[in-house]
Amino acid sequence: MKRLCNWSVGLCLAGCLTAPLLAAPVVLDTPALQNVRAERSAILGLARAGERLVAVGERGTVLLSDDAGRSWRQAKVPVSVSLTAVQFVDAQRGWATGHLGVVLHSEDGGETWHKQLDGIQAARLALAAAESSGDQRLLDEARRLVQDGPDKPFLDLYFSDARRGFVVGAYNLILHTQDGGLSWQPWMSRLDNPSGLHLYAIRAQGENLFIAGERGLLLRSTDAGNSFQALASPYEGSFFGLLAGRGGELLAFGLRGNAWLSQDSGEHWRALPSPIQSSFVAGLALDDGRLLLASQ
Template sequence: MIGNFSFTRALPLLLTALLLPAWSMAQTAAQSATVARIPLLDQPALQSAKAPRSVLLAVTRAGERLVAVGERGIVLLSDDSGASWRQAKVPASVSLTSVQFVDAEYGWAVGHLGVVLHSTDGGETWSKQLDGIQAAQLALAAAQQSGDERLLKGAEWLVADGPDKPFLDLYFSDRRHGYIVGAYGLILRTTDGGASWQSWMGQVENPEGLNLYAIDAQGGELFIAGERGLLLRSSDAGQSFQALASPYEGSFFGLLSSRSGGLLAYGLRGNAWWSSDRGDSWQQLDTGLESALAAGIELADGSLLLASQSGELLLSDDSGRHFEHRRTHEGATVAAVEQAADGSLTSVGLGGLSARQEIQAAARP
């Protein structure tokens, strides 16, 4: 145990921060136990015709291309707005939980065993920049330099625990500057595109080492959402993160910033909170849902879409002040949603990719 993190409380994040079923916990434990015998961090992802139906946890845009990532290092690419997909070459076989591209070429993906992957060709090929062993060593070096006994104790535990350090989200502002966040309060920063990383745990007001589930930017500031209602804000270009007064004691699994200037934090039991003043105050939104909210995006027309893990869709046409319930995305377990270049929507989840027509029909009357 580190801080107040335990294996039991790890269920929402071991495969993703989205409350996936318990079998994912067993998969992660098996990965950790066998890493000494099967070098998953250096074992290329298996090419498989079943990849589009495998567990997928995140999807994003790289220019006009769609990029989806998931279990066993699977990365899928689509150049026709989700009509067809092909598998990319990936040097690791661990579950990938989040992916971001800053343009059509440069992107990063993070996941289990502390893996950080980087692509410079739109996701066609990937290289490994970091793993959990290296991340723990970086945390230890930073803690030793700081002289902070709390940080030092936690970092020593990270080193002793081995490579199983799930990263859960990332944010890059450009090709050089980015952050990755994850379990055990892990946060690392790069200023050279991932060629080198710095542990940033000492710059974050998170004394209990709560899990960090999401990171996003809004209006020149950075925000982090996490376990037990944790909300953090950086107003100094990421040099430090201070805790905000939280309106909610449950976990936040995602952040959504809108072009209108608002910020949405969402998580367990349909909870969603809106802030229009940089996180100083929050208004609870009536979602009418009991299941966890798993994904949120801003569409091209400025409307906001939220999806629950059960496939329920909520749409806001008033910059997030109110959300209307749309038809349930039948038969889908949603982990992420993205809008393609042609305006269609693609979702990913336990069953892999969902048909564009299904999610599009569910999102709109």
């Protein structure tokens, strides 16, 4: 586990918004290489699948541990794009997000994965939805998505159960599924984010859903994700993550060691003292109620 503890989500934030290589679409259909040194890869996301640990990272790496991180083995993955986040709703069913708009799904605890979505498909879905909406702004944005190609990453995900979930990413990109990822609906028009800011994190706190993003963006849904409204943000810098505490706390963290706590569903925030000035890029809510943050 020691090697994997050195991972940093900051690696994702630094690299995933750069222009894609000309051959980038090839990696959407190229399985991740099996590597005897895979556990030395940069790891960007970690989740539990029952008693198993599942780690995801660069070049499609997925690592599994059944002994609390003492040893790791590599899973089979159908793409070789970097993977940014992972979540399991039980010991078997999980999803991972990645660069080039990739969403992967596993039904066997992470042993094998199949691709449910990529940026090409996401752009086509956005264009179809915009054409039927009659909204010219949405139509212009969707056309740009198609023209740009699959260059935009998904950066986080949240599934409330095995059927309902969201994936969020760069430039206000968000899609929703109600059938476990068999089909996806563009959700951009339901967010109060007219500047198209990046969406870095999505979490549930009680009955509400929250999204944190670029330039202090904080969004809240009080209707099970049907719509998201902007909250008054206490900070103008980017938030890279959210943590939901067991006592109803919500912690938003990000640039320059900033961490802000709300105990009333995002209505009010107070800054938490931080001993560092480097950015917080990852966090973990422990079973005993403590919240841990990791910096770059």
